[in-house]
Amino acid sequence: MQLGQYPAPSHTIAHFSDPHLLAGGKTLYGLVDTVARLGAALDLLEASTIRPDAIVFTGDLTDLGEDEAYERLDELVGPAAGRMGAQLVWVMGNHDERAPYARVLFGDDGAGGAGATAPQDRVYDIRGLRIIVLDTSVPGYHHGALESGQLEWLAAKLASPAPHGTLLAMHHPPMPMPLDPLFAVLELADQPALAEVIAGSDVRGILGGHLHYSSHSTFAGVPVSVASATCYTMALASPRLLAGVDAAQAMDIVSVYEDRIVHTTMPITDAELLSGLPPAALARAAALRPEERRELLSRKDSLSRAAEYLLAGEAADGAAGALPTGEG
Numbered sequence: 001m002q003l004g005q006y007p008a009p010s011h012t013i014a015h016f017s018d019p020h021l022l023a024g025g026k027t028l029y030g031l032v033d034t035v036a037r038l039g040a041a042l043d044l045l046e047a048s049t050i051r052p053d054a055i056v057f058t059g060d061l062t063d064l065g066e067d068e069a070y071e072r073l074d075e076l077v078g079p080a081a082g083r084m085g086a087q088l089v090w091v092m093g094n095h096d097e098r099a100p101y102a103r104v105l106f107g108d109d110g111a112g113g114a115g116a117t118a119p120q121d122r123v124y125d126i127r128g129l130r131i132i133v134l135d136t137s138v139p140g141y142h143h144g145a146l147e148s149g150q151l152e153w154l155a156a157k158l159a160s161p162a163p164h165g166t167l168l169a170m171h172h173p174p175m176p177m178p179l180d181p182l183f184a185v186l187e188l189a190d191q192p193a194l195a196e197v198i199a200g201s202d203v204r205g206i207l208g209g210h211l212h213y214s215s216h217s218t219f220a221g222v223p224v225s226v227a228s229a230t231c232y233t234m235a236l237a238s239p240r241l242l243a244g245v246d247a248a249q250a251m252d253i254v255s256v257y258e259d260r261i262v263h264t265t266m267p268i269t270d271a272e273l274l275s276g277l278p279p280a281a282l283a284r285a286a287a288l289r290p291e292e293r294r295e296l297l298s299r300k301d302s303l304s305r306a307a308e309y310l311l312a313g314e315a316a317d318g319a320a321g322a323l324p325t326g327e328g
Ligand SMILES: [Fe+2]
Pocket: 018, 020, 059, 060, 093, 095, 210, 211, 212
């Protein structure tokens, strides 16, 4: 449904990061139930009107790489993605372990040749939009790196463009981290080598994680977008370094258009709604002529009339939970 100058996006992707799931009911810092936090994020998305084509998790899926944590992840996310009709895209993070990640999430025990500890790079096709997953993890360490073989593999994949272009999904984002200089020790090593492979390719965006806060940059001319974490976030305004805080968890929605990409950060919150209209209001607005819509919704003195009109179909629609609309 197009009410403005832009058509609907060709693809919508939910970008989650850093759930850090733990096995056996353990909590992070004795406080954060990471399974419950991820469940709340999925519930919020599923209850919304957003229907993603894919859900991308940019790494640190588990905190300790436990088999049971990957099993919980699979049990929790698989059915939710199925109900939303979304394809799942997993990415390795520094807190993950390749062998259980490959075995539990992909049924790959390494017997096929590459071995259970080989980098977990994969390619996904989301109706013509290619998502290339790069495994930036370094076994035994928290910083990131790409082996020369991975860069050669990536260059070979990028040699043929995809119909809607390519998104790279990787845990360690190739960008500076100016607000927490200590974090730079854990950054992706040798970033110029990756820039060389991406330059001139059909890569349109890079999705990252690892930072536990939302951040945006460019790399080799390509936009980079880091989604915050679902478990806990970094307290960047704190006087301490590498300080975590149990607040401000979020997910991103990536809306892919023909000529651009929009990244929107959605806070994961159960706060009380202050205003809002039922989804059926959109159809009622769409039924109006453009001039009528502008008069009803844009005129400063017509907001209450607009709410009245848009809510009028509510009883027939059976929509619940309508609240007066706030001023945009
Ligand atoms: Fe993390």
